[in-house]
Amino acid sequence: MTQLSSTDTDATTDAGAQADELREAWAARLADALGDGYVEHHIIPGGDLWVRVTRDSWTDAATAARDQLGCQFFDWLSAIDWLPSPYGRDMDAQEDNPQPKAADPMEQGHAGGQTRFQMVVRLYSITEHMGVTIKADLPKDDLSIDTLIQVYAGADWHEREAWEMFGIHFNSHPDLRHIYLPGEFEGNPLRKDFPLLARRVKPWPGIVDVELFPGEEGP
Amino acid sequence: MTAVGADQRQQMAYVATQAADARLNVEVETEGMTLNIGPQHPATHGTLRLVARLDGEQVVEAEPIMGYMHRGYEKLAEVRTYPQVTTLINRIDWLGSFANEVPFILAAEKLMEVEAPPRAQWIRTALFELSRIANITLFLGDMAVQLGALTPVFMAFRDREFVLNQIEAVTGGRFHPNFDRIGGLKDDLPQGWINDTKQAMEKIRDFCDEFEELVLGNEIFEARSRGIGIVPPEVGLSYGLSGANIRASGVDWDLRRDGHEALAYDQVDWKVWTHPDGDSFARYWVRLQETREATHIVDQLLDGLPSGPIMAKVPRIIKVPAGEAYAATENPLGEMGYYIVSKGDLVPFRVKIRSASFSNISITPWLLKGVYVPDIITILASLYFILGDIDR
Numbered sequence: 001m002t003q004l005s006s007t008d009t010d011a012t013t014d015a016g017a018q019a020d021e022l023r024e025a026w027a028a029r030l031a032d033a034l035g036d037g038y039v040e041h042h043i044i045p046g047g048d049l050w051v052r053v054t055r056d057s058w059t060d061a062a063t064a065a066r067d068q069l070g071c072q073f074f075d076w077l078s079a080i081d082w083l084p085s086p087y088g089r090d091m092d093a094q095e096d097n098p099q100p101k102a103a104d105p106m107e108q109g110h111a112g113g114q115t116r117f118q119m120v121v122r123l124y125s126i127t128e129h130m131g132v133t134i135k136a137d138l139p140k141d142d143l144s145i146d147t148l149i150q151v152y153a154g155a156d157w158h159e160r161e162a163w164e165m166f167g168i169h170f171n172s173h174p175d176l177r178h179i180y181l182p183g184e185f186e187g188n189p190l191r192k193d194f195p196l197l198a199r200r201v202k203p204w205p206g207i208v209d210v211e212l213f214p215g216e217e218g219p
Numbered sequence: 220m221t222a223v224g225a226d227q228r229q230q231m232a233y234v235a236t237q238a239a240d241a242r243l244n245v246e247v248e249t250e251g252m253t254l255n256i257g258p259q260h261p262a263t264h265g266t267l268r269l270v271a272r273l274d275g276e277q278v279v280e281a282e283p284i285m286g287y288m289h290r291g292y293e294k295l296a297e298v299r300t301y302p303q304v305t306t307l308i309n310r311i312d313w314l315g316s317f318a319n320e321v322p323f324i325l326a327a328e329k330l331m332e333v334e335a336p337p338r339a340q341w342i343r344t345a346l347f348e349l350s351r352i353a354n355i356t357l358f359l360g361d362m363a364v365q366l367g368a369l370t371p372v373f374m375a376f377r378d379r380e381f382v383l384n385q386i387e388a389v390t391g392g393r394f395h396p397n398f399d400r401i402g403g404l405k406d407d408l409p410q411g412w413i414n415d416t417k418q419a420m421e422k423i424r425d426f427c428d429e430f431e432e433l434v435l436g437n438e439i440f441e442a443r444s445r446g447i448g449i450v451p452p453e454v455g456l457s458y459g460l461s462g463a464n465i466r467a468s469g470v471d472w473d474l475r476r477d478g479h480e481a482l483a484y485d486q487v488d489w490k491v492w493t494h495p496d497g498d499s500f501a502r503y504w505v506r507l508q509e510t511r512e513a514t515h516i517v518d519q520l521l522d523g524l525p526s527g528p529i530m531a532k533v534p535r536i537i538k539v540p541a542g543e544a545y546a547a548t549e550n551p552l553g554e555m556g557y558y559i560v561s562k563g564d565l566v567p568f569r570v571k572i573r574s575a576s577f578s579n580i581s582i583t584p585w586l587l588k589g590v591y592v593p594d595i596i597t598i599l600a601s602l603y604f605i606l607g608d609i610d611r
Contacts (some may be wrong), residue, residue, distance in 0.1 A: 047329065048545060073472075074459040075547075076573040081364075085297075109543045109560055111437060120571070124547065126470060129477040133545065133558075143371065154458035157581040165293075180286035180610065189294055194471070199298055 015108075016046040019130060023049040026132060033064035042111040042188050051113035052135045055145055061134050062121065071123035074152035075131060077159060079138075079166045080118045082106050083192040113137050117166065119145055121155075144169035165190035167170045226446075251279065255597070258287050267606055269578070271587065271595065278595065280589035288610040293446040296570040301327055301401060301537050304567065306559075309395040311574055315551040317346045318323040319384065320399040322569075323557045325480050326546035328403050330539045330561055334481055339403035339529045344397070344483040346389065348395035348513040349416075352423055353382045354551035355510045362503055362600040363434045366443050371434055378426040381419040384463055395470055400535055403530035413521045419516040427511040435504060448586055448598035451497065459578030459587070462553025464602060467505045468479070468497035474549035481576040483549070487519040499601035506603070538565055552576050552608055576608035 001090040003005040019044065028053055037057025042050040053061040065071040082107060108118065115137040138145060147170040148155035159170045160179040167188040170176060178185060187194055257268040271281040292311065296304045298376025308323055309316040321343060328334065335343065383393045387480055390396030398405050434440050450460065452468040465472065473491040475484045491506040494501035541563040547556030553575030560569040579602050586598060 050543070065482075072453065072456040072579075073461075074457055075554070075556070076459070076558075076571065076578070078558075078571045080569055107562070109541075120558070122573075126472040126477075129472075129479075132544070133543075152457045153454070153585065154578055154581050157577065178286070180289040182286070189291060194294075196294060196298060 011081055019046050022128060022130060026130075027051060029068055030061065030064055030132075033068060033097055034060055037061070040111055044110075048131070048133065050133045050135060052111040052137070055136050055138060058119065058136045059135075059146045059148060059151060062123065062135075064150050065123045065134065066151055067134060069123075069132065070125045070127055071132060073124040073126050073152040075122040075138065076123045077119070077121040077148065077162060079162050079168055079190075080109075080120055081116060081166060081190065081192045082108050082113065082114050082118060085192045111135055115139060117143055117168065119162075119168070121148065123152075138168065143167060146171045147173040149173065164188065167191065231589075236293070254592070258284075263408050267599075267604070267609065268594070269583075269599070271592075275591065276591050278587050278590050278592065279537055281584060281595065283583055285606075285609050286297075288606050292611050293570055293572055296567055298566060300565045301539060301567065304570070305399060306397050308572070309397055310583065310607055311551065311572065311611055312354070312552055312576070312605045313394055314357055314605060316392075316394055317390070317396045317398060318350040318354075318548070318550045319555065320397070321347055321482070322410065322480075322546045322548045322550075322555055323559075324399045324401055325482075325548070326544045326557045326559045327537075327539055328481070329544040329546055330441035330542050330559060331401065331533070331537075332531055332540075333402045333531050335403045336528050336531055337483075337525045338407075338527045339531075341483045341486070341520050341524050342389075342404055342408060342529065343399065345398075345416075345517050345524075346386065347482070348517045349382050351513050351515075351551045353379050353511055354384065355506050356382070356423070356426065356515075358506060359430055359434070359503070359510065362603070363440065365596050365600040366440055368422050368434065368437065368440065370452075374426065374429070374433075377421060381422050385412065385416045387421050388415070400530065400533075402533035403528070407529050413524070416521060417518060417534055420517055423514050424511060426512075427507060430507060435500075435507065440501060442594070444503065444597055444601065445496075447499045448590070448601060449497045450582065450586065455497075455582065455583070458582040460553070460582055461575055461578065462551075463505045464502055464508060464553060464579055466491065466493045467501035469493055469495040470479065474547060476552055478548065479547055480548055481518060484516070486523065487516055489516050489519075489599070499597050502601040502603070536565070538563060539567070547573065550575055552603065552605060553579055555608075572611050574608045575611055576604035577611070580604050580609055 023043050028047060031038045034053060034057045037054045039054060048201040096172060106116065113135065117138040119136045119138060120133060122131055122133045136145065145168065147159055157179060159173055160176060162168050163176050164169060164178050164181055165188055224300045225301045252273050254271045254273050256271065267464060268282060270284060270286040272279045290306050295307055299307065305320045305323060308319045311319045356375050356379045360372035363371035386396060390398040450468050452470045453582050455465045455468050471491060471493050476491055489512055492505050492512065495507050529535060539561040541561055543560050545556055547554050555575050556573040558571035562568045590598065
């Protein structure tokens with residue numbers, strides 16, 4: 001919330017509290033609609049709402065968001081690969097990071113998660129001016145989920161992108177083809193274990209890049 | 220003014236075909252053909268390729284093929300520090316670059332729980348609107364040139380310079396300012412800039428008035444854009460259409476007014492323009508009104524500019540606390556947002572870029588079904604996309 005002058009502080013906090021109440025109400029309604037398919041939610045006061053559902057109730061969650069919460073607007077759909085980069089920090093210049101950090105344990109974000117790959121979709125209500133981010137875990141051995149095209153027609157291209165970038169299969173998607181990459185491209189570039197070749201070939205120069213003034217001693 | 224409606228035109232075409240058939244006394248058989256438009260075509264603003272399967276003059280199926288300019292910004296952002304990412308994302312929508320930086324910075328500020336001081340927010344908003352004007356003026360000329368009017372595009376390029384000069388005077392860059400910082404702005408405004416900008420806004424208003432007569436008042440333009448490419452509001456929303464495209468379908472929704480981001484739009488008096496028709500003409504009309512409205516927003520922002528610092532206190536080396544945040548703003552092309560996942564590092568763990576054109580163009584296979592070949596150009600032009608904003 002914008003707080004530019006002290007006079008409107010009360011008004012903005014009121015609006016903020018109202019918005020948070022609405023977020024609670026949204027989470028409760030999704031929980032009602034989905035039953036066992038609902039896992040948990042996370043609210044940042046004055047910020048945003050995250051809801052995690054099971055993979056099987058993915059389309060039900062989107063339908064409920066559209067029909068019961070009034071989220072008519074399809075914002076975007078994507079995935080997150082929670083694997084800590086196996087390449088660690090060796091892409092940074094060594095001068096910036098003398099001791100390469102040990103890889104972190106895998107740790108999921110808001111509304112939690114158990115698996116490496118997580119689907120994310122953001123839906124928005126143009127009447128309430130509020131959005132919800134819905135997540136779903138994908139089991140390691142079966143990276144597939146139902147398509148949302150029947151609920152939101154715009155999901156088509158976003159799912160094609162998630163398919164080629166993460167290798168997630170969308171069940172009953174009519175046209176799962178490459179959207180950005182050439183047809184013969186192999187691999188899923190946005191996976192954390194897909195190396196960024198430009199960085200592997202030529203490491204990021206970091207502070208080594210700074211040209212020395214004449215007469216100046218090197219680092 | 221005798222504007223010819225789409226129904227009327229279809230009827231005229233039908234009558235003409237009937238007459239031709241009668242003359243020739245043969246059955247007309249149409250043969251399907253595939254028409255490839257682009258990747259290098261003036262109507263594609265870059266390298267959008269369109270493959271259309273035609274039946275006679277009508278499109279049976281059209282499919283945009285993109286990726287010719289995919290640069291993988293989401294992957295590249297994972298190995299760059301937060302200040303370095305703004306340099307990259309400048310190049311997403313290259314006509315309104317400053318506007319690209321703002322939602323990213325806002326999302327990072329959300330995670331850091333930093334808010335830019337009022338003066339920085341006001342200057343940010345003013346520069347945001349200047350980017351919008353620089354971007355949309357070009358659209359106003361460009362759509363006209365695609366419908367066969369050559370003059371407007373030269374006027375658009377000419378008058379856009381007034382705005383670009385002002386952006387350059389503050390940021391040092393005409394197209395890629397890289398001026399927004401987490402916690403504020405790089406610099407304050409130069410001396411005399413406010414007056415110069417107000418004069419430039421005067422010129423842009425003249426430009427809008429001129430275009431209102433020159434383009435919107437033009438019979439050919441009206442005949443070629445009225446009733447062409449009608450987007451019903453609910454279809455548009457389910458495809459994720461945003462910005463002027465959805466407001467031209469009568470949806471009264473603008474993130475500048477309805478969003479909750481830390482910008483100064485709620486401090487000035489302005490209006491959201493909508494049009495009920497949802498056709499190509501409406502999209503042009505809404506954008507023209509928005510350009511004029513933007514000049515009023517800039518004027519008011521510059522009049523009421525608060526004094527004070529332009530940077531909040533942020534550490535020199537920026538580490539963003541772990542968490543997730545999404546921030547979106549009403550960019551010239553529509554809703555642009557960044558979903559940042561941070562693990563408390565110097566670099567973001569994952570950045571999802573929600574660019575407006577990608578969603579706006581995803582409606583084309585639906586919208587182009589059944590239209591005539593010349594209308595493809597009208598519809599693509601009126602949906603207005605920037606290739607960098609599709610391919611990212």
